[in-house]
Amino acid sequence: MATGKVLEWHDDEGWGVLSSERTPGGCWMHYSALVEDGYRRLAAGEQVRFVWESVDQDDYSFRAEAVWPAGTEPFDERCPDPDPLVEEAPGWYAYVPDPADAARHGVLASAEQRSAALVSGDPDNLLHLLHPNFTWTTHRGDVLDRASYVRANTEGSLRWLEQRLDDPRVVIVGSTGVHTCVVHDRVVCDGVELTFAMPVTQIWVEEQDRWRCVAGHAGPAR
Known part of the structure; x- marks a missing residue:
C-alpha cells in the first residue's frame, strides 16, 4: 500500500x-x-x-x-x-x-483506448487495437471486417465527437475477455450531429501481452 x-x-x-x-x-x-x-x-x-x-x-x-x-x-x-x-x-x-483482476483492468483500459481512437480519428491507433481477424456487427446488422471498420470510422462523412462507456463489465476465460457496456455516442454524420445510446458486446483476446478486440456487436439503438 x-x-x-x-x-x-x-x-x-x-x-x-x-x-x-x-x-x-x-x-x-x-x-x-x-x-x-x-x-x-x-x-x-x-x-x-x-x-x-x-x-x-x-x-x-x-x-x-x-x-x-x-x-x-x-x-x-x-x-x-x-x-x-x-x-x-x-x-x-x-x-x-488475482490474475483475473489484472486481465479485467487490461480489457477495460483497451476498450477505453479504442473509444479514444475513434474520437481522435487515428486509423493507426485503431488498427493497433483490433485483431487481424476482427469482425464487427453494427446496430443495422451490417458485418464489417477490420479494414472496412477502420475506413468507416476514420474516413468519409462520419466524425466521432465522443464515446462514453457506462456500466462496463468484463468476464475473463483464459486469454479471452468478454466486455459488455452501454455506449453513449455523439457523432457528426453528413454535417448533422447525432447521439445514440446502445448496448455493446466486445470480445478481446490477449496476445503478446496486449489485448486486441477480435469481434463486437452494437445495438439495438435506444
Missing part, C-alpha cells in the same frame, strides 16, 4: 498517473480502479492511498489496482480483499493481485 498524490489526471480519457516513494517514475491508473461512489474522477494534486502491482503499462512500471482518496474507508465490494496485501517492510504493503 502506498500514500501519494495525483500527478496528472485525464478526465476525458479516464486515466491518470500517481506519484509516491514506492512507485518511482509514476504509477499508471485507470478510472475503474478508483473506489468511490458515483462519477469516478480525481484531480491533479489530490492526496490518495492505493495498492499497486509491478507491470509495464503505457511506459510506466507500476499500475494501480485500487485507489481511494486519503482519509476515506478503502474497502468495499469493488476493493481488493485485504488478504492479498503483503507487508514488504514495516508499514509498507504491496498488492499481490
Whole structure:
C-alpha cells in the first residue's frame, strides 16, 4: 500500500498517473480502479492511498489496482480483499493481485483506448487495437471486417465527437475477455450531429501481452 498524490489526471480519457516513494517514475491508473461512489474522477494534486502491482503499462512500471482518496474507508465490494496485501517492510504493503483482476483492468483500459481512437480519428491507433481477424456487427446488422471498420470510422462523412462507456463489465476465460457496456455516442454524420445510446458486446483476446478486440456487436439503438 502506498500514500501519494495525483500527478496528472485525464478526465476525458479516464486515466491518470500517481506519484509516491514506492512507485518511482509514476504509477499508471485507470478510472475503474478508483473506489468511490458515483462519477469516478480525481484531480491533479489530490492526496490518495492505493495498492499497486509491478507491470509495464503505457511506459510506466507500476499500475494501480485500487485507489481511494486519503482519509476515506478503502474497502468495499469493488476493493481488493485485504488478504492479498503483503507487508514488504514495516508499514509498507504491496498488492499481490488475482490474475483475473489484472486481465479485467487490461480489457477495460483497451476498450477505453479504442473509444479514444475513434474520437481522435487515428486509423493507426485503431488498427493497433483490433485483431487481424476482427469482425464487427453494427446496430443495422451490417458485418464489417477490420479494414472496412477502420475506413468507416476514420474516413468519409462520419466524425466521432465522443464515446462514453457506462456500466462496463468484463468476464475473463483464459486469454479471452468478454466486455459488455452501454455506449453513449455523439457523432457528426453528413454535417448533422447525432447521439445514440446502445448496448455493446466486445470480445478481446490477449496476445503478446496486449489485448486486441477480435469481434463486437452494437445495438439495438435506444
